[in-house]
Amino acid sequence: MTDDKFFKSLSRLGFPMFEPNEELEVNETLAEAVKSNDTRIWEGFPVLLANAGESYQFASDQVEQRLPNKELKQRYHQLILLSAAVYTHYHLSFSWLNKLKKSFSDQDKTLVKSLRKGLAHRQTNSWPADVDPERVRGLFELYYEQKIEKDRRRKDRYEEFSLEYALSQLFSPKQKELFKKKLEGDALTKTEQEYYSRTVKKKVVALANSELHSLARKLLEQ
Numbered sequence: 001m002t003d004d005k006f007f008k009s010l011s012r013l014g015f016p017m018f019e020p021n022e023e024l025e026v027n028e029t030l031a032e033a034v035k036s037n038d039t040r041i042w043e044g045f046p047v048l049l050a051n052a053g054e055s056y057q058f059a060s061d062q063v064e065q066r067l068p069n070k071e072l073k074q075r076y077h078q079l080i081l082l083s084a085a086v087y088t089h090y091h092l093s094f095s096w097l098n099k100l101k102k103s104f105s106d107q108d109k110t111l112v113k114s115l116r117k118g119l120a121h122r123q124t125n126s127w128p129a130d131v132d133p134e135r136v137r138g139l140f141e142l143y144y145e146q147k148i149e150k151d152r153r154r155k156d157r158y159e160e161f162s163l164e165y166a167l168s169q170l171f172s173p174k175q176k177e178l179f180k181k182k183l184e185g186d187a188l189t190k191t192e193q194e195y196y197s198r199t200v201k202k203k204v205v206a207l208a209n210s211e212l213h214s215l216a217r218k219l220l221e222q
Helices: 003-012 026-035 039-044 043-051 060-066 070-089 095-101 106-120 133-170 175-182 191-208 208-222
Strands: none
Touching: 026 043, 026 060, 026 070, 039 043, 039 133, 043 070, 043 133, 060 070, 060 133, 070 133, 106 133, 106 175, 133 175, 175 191, 191 208
16 A cells, blocks of 8 residues: 555545645635636536635635736626525525625625525526526535534544544443443343442442532532
């Protein structure tokens, strides 16, 4: 296995610090998306911008600096407004977007409302001729569904690790194994059943005591 493949494998197993240092240039990527003259990319711009906003690198003025002429800077501004309309439609708020909104003119704010209304009612007349709001909606909803699922898996993994840690504080490895087998309804040998009843069950009974749980919570709050 090559070092590159090895480090990527480590990253997928939860150690991103071992991933090869191929840092994504967020601002340059957004500028290239604006310059692409590809409506498919422009229709996915709200997704690109939402992901870029999560990076400490993102700076809207640096994106503009990479756009060589007024026409492209205007196109970027339009895509920002289009993205703001999408986020508003889905009731999403971002700190970086709130900063950008401070520079919106009254005309910009009116356009955002018009674009949001067009998206909500599937009206294309308020949208740029080269952008299909239905494709914008579809791309963003796909991204949002994937993000929710990713966040759910991350939460599940955290809770699983948290439970494992808590069990390890109370039970020895063998006791933890019997605890899980009993919980999952797996058959125990006679020796395991005796050990469970003699040792593990006593801890389980103590854990199930609501008064003890309440006292433990009070101690943690002090």
